[in-house]
Amino acid sequence: MPDRIPAEHTVIFDLDGTLIDPFEGITQSIRYALHEMGRPAPLASELTWCIGPPLFDSFATLLGGTSVASRGDIEEAIRLYRVRFSHVGIYECQLYSGIPETLEELANQGFSLLVATSKPHVYALPIVEHLEVGQWFQHVYGAEMDGTRRDKGALLEHVLAKERIIGDQTIMIGDRRYDVDGAREVGIRSIGVSFGYAAPGELEAADPDVLVATPREIPAAVMQLLGDAR
Incomplete structure (x- = not known):
């Protein structure tokens, strides 16, 4: 990844459901963990709500x-999940159509790009590199394996401090209410993406500053929020 370059305006992306579709890797790893524990394993199609929130919260509900x-x-369910995910599930994902072009456009416009995900950073960074978009990001931030900073608000607070960036010059982009709520908690604006895994009406209720339907709408939305101040 490139060295940190000075930039007045920063765009922070969520990972799952925003940059990538992780459906296969996450749902099958959850099913594996539940099966190994002798618990009923819902169909993969019934586990889409688990994509986005911290894994601890999802397993708490499932159990x-x-x-x-x-x-x-x-914690045992999380351990078993990681047995499969760390070797197989981590690569069972794909970029959403239009994401590479979107990242290139934003970078060429001079925005500093970051990733902030509740997924552990030891998984997030290899995924970003594997999908060949790491060159567009200054840093990839995620939770620790012990769950530290799995809350999006706490993670974003950490990112702002580490990057020494100003809230009103920063945007959070994500597909779930956790992203919008976390952004609001630390005083930054947000763009919700409806192509991810939010439940019907979830993003509308969370009330992001802008809501977009496709990745290629993101640059215009960013310019709408930050462009006038550049």
């Missing part, structure tokens, strides 16, 4: 809720 599932059970 009956935090009032039923012990922390030990949830």
